[in-house]
Amino acid sequence: MSDIDSVNKGFAVSPQANPSLSPNNSISNDKPYVGRFAPSPSGPLHFGSLIAALGSYLRARAEQGQWLVRIEDIDPPREVAGASTLILKTLEAYGLHWDGAVLYQSTRLEAYQARLNSLLAQHKAYYCQCTRKQIQAMGGTYDGRCALRTPKHDSGAIRIHNTQAIARFHDALQGDIEVEPEFAAEDFIIKRRDGLYAYQLAVVMDDALQGITEVVRGADLLTSSARQATLFRLFGESTPKWLHLPLACAQPGMKLSKQNHAPAIDIKSPQASINAALAFLGQAPCTPDRVETMLAQAVSQFDLSRIPRQQEIILPPGI
Secondary structure, three states, X not given: OOHHXXXXXXXXXXXXXXXXXXXXXXXXXXXXXXXXXXXXXOOOOEHHHHHHHHHHHXXXXXXXXXXXXXXXXOOHHHOOOOHHHHHHHHHHHOOOOOOOOOEEHHHHHHHHHHHHHHHHHOOOEEEEOOOHHHHHHOOOOOOOHHHOXXXXXXXXXXEEXXXXXXXXXXXXXXXXXXXXXXXXXXXXXXXXXXXXXXXXXXXXXXXXXHOOOEEEEEHHHXXXXXXXXXXXXXOOOOOOEEEEEOEEEEEOOEEOOXXXXXXXXOOOOXXXXXXXXXXXXXXXXXXXXXXXXXXXXXXXXXXXXXXXXXXXXXXXXXX
């Protein structure tokens, strides 16, 4: 099973058109549009990162909205020294100028812990000491046994008591998504056994804090949206809309990533990479010029309906 298949196991995509889009491909929402790009500082930006950054930027600017940048730096073992600075310099070199201050998740640790303390105190979360081997023996889905244990554990990973399981949601590009009921109902981890805060908790709290109205990112995170929607509901927050872009892959099931040594994009001559990313997203090319001029043209001709709806695209050699 590929990495993409394992992440997105058991969901179905409806071919129906998206009813939330108006004929000009804009979204219907009373709130001003706020989008974001949220890389982790595990290395320099590569072509796959550029797809997510450019796609989210174009969507936000085409909606006359804000585009925020957040650095998801809460997993020190995976982080590379200097990567955060290099990422921001690369975005600037590509003319991808963000609104407001950059939010670093590492500055939010007290807020994450305060939320966990509240959830534990209200019996909406609990400690779990089950190992991966034990969960595999349960059939691969955690069965909630530590929530029923007496006495309760007072250490270990922390799991959410999932009373708001969401198994179906709509994606502006991929259509109607359904995840396996067992996946949707699982009490998933919100703080890891090693003491690090789980991605699902941090991303939901920060999207809520920043007022994100639509999450635009790669399709490898498609089913994560179900769990994030669950947390938004449990926390009493407005759930953003979702738009998952196709992944740039070197071969089927293998997306470009820092972990598989995808090369960094050219920071000195970005024009060619911008047009390559536009082509990947099905958009019309821009006349090579200053990056700001190219992006203004790209925004003016952005057409959501032209983005391919598949979840991965195999790149030709040389990109």
